[in-house]
Amino acid sequence: MSGPRPGAAHPDTPQPSDPQPSAPVTVVGVGADGWGGLSGAARAALLGAGVVIGGPRQLALLPADCRAERVPWPSPLRPAVPGLLAAYAPRGLVVLASGDPMFHGIGRALAAEAGPGRLRVLPHPSSVSYACARLGWPVEDTATVSLVGRPAARLAAALHHGRRLLVLSAGAGTPAEVAALLTERGFGPSTLHLLEQLGGVRERHVTATAAYWREPPGEPLNVLAVECRRAPGALRLGAVPGLPDDAYEHDGQLTKRQVRAVVLAALAPAPGELLWDVGAGAGSVGIEWMRTHPACAAVAVERDPERAGRALRNAERLGVPGLRVVTGAAPDALAGLPAPDAVFVGGGLTVPGVFDACWAALPPGGRLVANAVTLESEAALAGHRARHGGELVRLAVSHAVPVGGFTGWRAAMPVTQWSVTKPPQEPAV
Known part of the structure; x- marks a missing residue:
């Protein structure tokens, strides 16, 4: 799935229609405590x-004394919003929403459609x-992950030992799904708190560990709180790029850990940006780009179908199931993709047209990073640097290995890396 362009609306954000009705719209948040929990202003608006x-x-x-016409949201909801606003706003429209309408709620869609100036x-x-x-738990120290309309696999990217998480459930089945995911990802000892009907007369709190979760499905209106505990021996995944190579399923076509960390540092991901990972192999660079922030997106382009499948499985396991994998050879496979903010070329740099297509797609200020391990691809990097500037770096990594009864260094193939930022205006060649 592609990410939003800088300065543009997020792909999940509804776009305003034109023309718009001018009547104001009131949005009232309501909890499980119903009418009794509403403020005087909220009750007056509804009455x-x-x-x-x-x-x-x-x-x-x-x-019963709220005599307004009651209109249930249709399904699908989003396409109906413009018509409902146009039809009902002139009659004095109030929209009911769960809790805080601006927190993963309908308020976002209404603000985008009607304009925030029309909303109360x-x-x-x-x-x-x-x-x-x-x-x-202090709210500011507690991470929140929404699984409403989203795959549970995205929770995996937020799992860190000792961290507290709140999971917004998609329904009654979410707690068991989360418990199974935590156990499978090595976080079975984590404590789960199931909180149902918060603020209502039927509020309930159930606690158990993920590995021993046996609670049957209950109320669909629930929140799951997680106290993350990693199982002994489970692979530790940090919050910065450079995950262990063992975290990936691969056939050797993998940007290795130390080099990968340098690549991501040069790519410099920022929230909301989109990466093209060209010649993705196991998908490691695109995956770790997306793990830096939930709003980051990546497209992995890989010509080998088996490797493309591995990239998808790796993305699912490492908590970024939104990675878009395009199976095909560059440059042809790049046609029609959303414009990137950054490009990593991990393979195929000597293929005619690959660099030109990537460079043309980058906006001014976009970054490109390319790796080379052969003399031929190094020569290509040197030629591109001569035309476009940037920085060339030689990366050499050695690992300590047994040498008889002693220990020595075994050098990996050196990697030459070129990183460049596209200028506002291309110089004349």
Whole structure:
């Protein structure tokens, strides 16, 4: 999946339509405590509304003296938003949402569609606030991962020993799915807290370890809190690039750990940026680019179908299932891809047209990093540097290995790396 372009809307963000109705829209957050938990301003807005839109569960929380027409959200929800706003906003529209509408809620779509100036948002405490209050966890020190409409595999990138996580569940089956994932990823000793119907009369708190989770599916409205504990002997994965080579399934076509760390440092990922990983092999560079921030995205281009499959499996296992893998040979496979913010060429640099296609796709300020291990590809790097500038670095890595009863150094093939930033305007050649 490709990532958002700098300055552009995130791919999940609805785009405003034109023309827009001008009537204001009030958005009211409601919790499991229903009408009794609403502020005076929120109750007044609902009592004075002509139309209230919300999910069936939220609409059922309204009292009989709220006489507005009640309209349930259709499915799919997002495409219906412009028409619903146009039809009902002039009649005094209030939208009901769970908790804080601007935290993984409908408020984002409404702000993008109607414009934030037309919204009056009356938030309720979010499930995150409730969960941290119940557990005594500081909100600012607690990471949150949403699995609503997203694969559970993305949780793997957030797993670190001693870390506290809150998981926004997709439904009643999420706790068991998370427990199984934690156990499979080596975090079976982690403590899970299942928090259901937070703030309501049916609030419930269940605690068990991931490896021994036996709780049957319960309330669909739940949050899962995780106290991460890595099992003895489980592979430790850090938060910075340069994961152990053993973290990857590969056939030897892998940018090795030390070189990979240098590559990612030169690529300099920033939140929201998109990488092309050309000649991706096991997908390690694109995967570690995406692990630097949840908003980073990457496209891995690999001509060998078996290696492309490995890259997908590696991405799933390492917590970035959104990695887009394109099976095909560059430069032809690059056609039609979204423009990148950075490009890594790990293989195929001597193939005619590969560099030209990558360079042409980069915007001004975009970065390109290329590795070479043969004399021919080194010569190509030197030629590109002569035309476009940048920096050439020779990377030499040696490992200590047994030599009889002693220890000696075994050198890996040296890697020549070229890194360059595309200037605002290409100089005349």
